[in-house]
Structure formats: structure tokens, C-alpha cells
Amino acid sequence: MKKAVVLLSGGLDSTTCLAIAKAQGFEPYALSFDYGQRLRSELNAAKLIAKKMGAIEHRIFELGVGALQGSALTDSNIAIPEDAPSADSIPVTYVPARNTIFLSIALGWAEVLGAHDIFIGVSAVDFSNYPDCRPEYIAAFEKMANLATKAGVEGQHFTIHTPIIHLNKADTVKTGIKLGVDYSLTVTCYQADEDGRACGRCHSCHFREKGFREAGVADPTRYQS
């Protein structure tokens, strides 16, 4: 079996990606990041999901506090928006260079493992305003990765897999359900509480709830009230 590094936040999208990587025959090595994010319960979810879904190894990589800045997700002085998401501007939940930092560290780990496949659960559909969730960004990262590395230069092509990049939340949920994903384990909310219960008001909750509704699947999310 081929090894793959799977970025796993503990949310709905990355958990679906882990299931897809397994279904495609990869041995998954799960990678999460502790960057002082508000959302501590997301990391706890990632641990449980990695274990229950049979990751060969789950590495939680600590980034120094303040590594990722300039975002409502990492700066308690910036409010998490609860109004309807805007269609044409980059949200305040954008974290500068986040996916680039995550993918770079995944790339380093992959090369050490002898893996040439990396899965990331970005979607260009629901949150299309994040620049680092777009296909052209992923393609540019993959090209760079193959120039950056010994493995790439020696002809072992690195592939950045984005299996849900063109799926909306409903289709992502449908895909995951077919693969047996237990979404009650996942935490997506931007301001979940310590037990992983969702606020039901932030953009992330909005898209998640809509996804289950449109997929015709009972929403297993635990809400705060």
C-alpha cells in the first residue's frame, strides 16, 4: 500500500478526505496543527477521528504561538462573523499563508516517510473566497513541491490530492456517508465550546447545516443550545 499524508483538522471536510484516501487504497498518515487556534475541541476531534478511522500515525505539529496571525480564527480581538457570508470578499477568517504552511510541513513529512501523496480537504465551492482553496493555487503548490524536493527532482512525482475541491457541502456529506464517515465526531464550528458543541451561527455552521439539509441527511451536529 502507498502511504499518504492527510491533513486532518477534525472538521467535516478533512475527515471526508481521510475516508477518501483510505477508499483509494492509501495508508493514511494524519497531520494536524496546534497553532494556538481558538478552537481547541477541533484538535480533540482530530485525535479521536484519526484513531477511529485507522490512521497509521497521527502527528500533531506544534507551530509557535502567533505563527498564524491576522485572522479572526487566531486573534481574539477580531470577532467571528455571524452574518451571511459575503460572495465577493475574502473573509476575516482567512489566515495568512495557512494552507501553504500546512502543505509545506506535510511535504517535509511526506518526503521523510517516502510518501508522494498529500490529501487536503479544500473546497473552492462554499468558501470560494479563500485564495488558498482554489485549484490554481493547488496546482502552483504541486509544481513548486516537485521542484523543491529531492524526491521530486529524482522523478517521484508529488501529488496534492483535493478530492472535494469541486464539491459543495451537500455532495461532500453524501460522499462521506457512502464511505461510512461518522460526522458526529467532527467539529466544524469556528467557535465551538470545549466539548465540541457548535454555535449554530458562524459561517462554518451555516454551510455545515445547509450541507446536511441539502444532502437529506440527519444533522448529527451537537449544538450549544
Add this chain to the structure above:
Amino acid sequence: MKKAVVLLSGGLDSTTCLAIAKAQGFEPYALSFDYGQRLRSELNAAKLIAKKMGAIEHRIFELGVGALQGSALTDSNIAIPEDAPSADSIPVTYVPARNTIFLSIALGWAEVLGAHDIFIGVSAVDFSNYPDCRPEYIAAFEKMANLATKAGVEGQHFTIHTPIIHLNKADTVKTGIKLGVDYSLTVTCYQADEDGRACGRCHSCHFREKGFREAGVADPTRYQS
């Protein structure tokens, strides 16, 4: 004045880059990494250099122990080579995805600072076998960075400056001397001691010594014997 993030290891090349960034009129924000490298004295050198050369801020970013693996520089089980460097293979001192991880974190910091310029002291001449020191790699990273970021998408072009990429060590030394660099502060050796004294035998010492000799500049390096 425009801000620039300057990657600063404490070695000869990155210190020269810092001097060049200043000479080009940038306000330098120095960025170093603590990744459990063997070479602790290099970080101490970086601190002193950042201070003496007037960096606006010097951030030492801690990467989790074991972040960078699979290299003689980070794994004490792999010997630092002391024979003549090979002309056509990637050396064991190659660290998987190192420059990609460093540049990604620099990119995140730059975006938060409102800087659009990043300096990195790679050279494709002396150590031409490191894949992530080549112009085509840097060009691919820059392209990716402009697709990855809010600033890039909004039209503020990020530039990855590699002012010594085509310089050999002698020309790098000549450039730095003209700009007043005090090379006695820098630590380049792969196995320097706690006081920053060089071994005089590793590839890095080899190129450094040759550089001063060919530049006709007295070698200020402190050696262990």
C-alpha cells in the same frame, strides 16, 4: 521605507542578504528558525547579527522538534560529510522541504506585517545540488505565493529576493565586505562548537574558506584548533 522579511540563519550568505536588503532601502524584519538543529551557535550568531545590523524585529520561530527530519543537519545518526563535495548528487545535508517551510512561514509573517518582499540567501552556485536553492524553484514558490495570499490576489505582488543566487562564495564575500558586513559574527560550519568556532573540515567550511581566499579577504573565521 518598505518592509522586508529577511531569512537569517546566522551564516555568511543570509547575513550578506540582510546587508543587501538594507542597502536596497528595505526595513528588515529578520526571521530565524529553531528546529532543534545541531548548530545552536548559529542561532546565537543570528541574534547578535540582527541586533548589530539594525533589524526592526528579530523573530525566532520555533518549529516542533523533529519538524525537519531526514538530514545530517537534524539527525545525529547521520554523519556530517568531511570529504570533497560531490558535483552531481544531493548531499546528506539536504533537509526535506526546508526552504519551502521557511519561506511559507516568512510569507505568513510578511502578509501580517504588510510586507511584500522576502529575502533568502540561497546560492545555486556552490551548493548547486540542493533542489530548493535553484532559480526555477524560487520562481515557482513566488508564483504560488501570489496565488496563495489575500495580498497577492488583491494585486500586491510578493517578490522572493535571492540577491546572491548566482554568486559564488568569493563574490558573496566581496559584496558583503563592500556593505560593511562583519563576517566574524557569522557561523557557517555544520558542526560548529557552542562558541561558534568552526570545524574547518565540513563542506560548508570548505566553501567558506575558499570564498575568503578567492576574494582576497582575510578569513575572520574562528576555528576549533
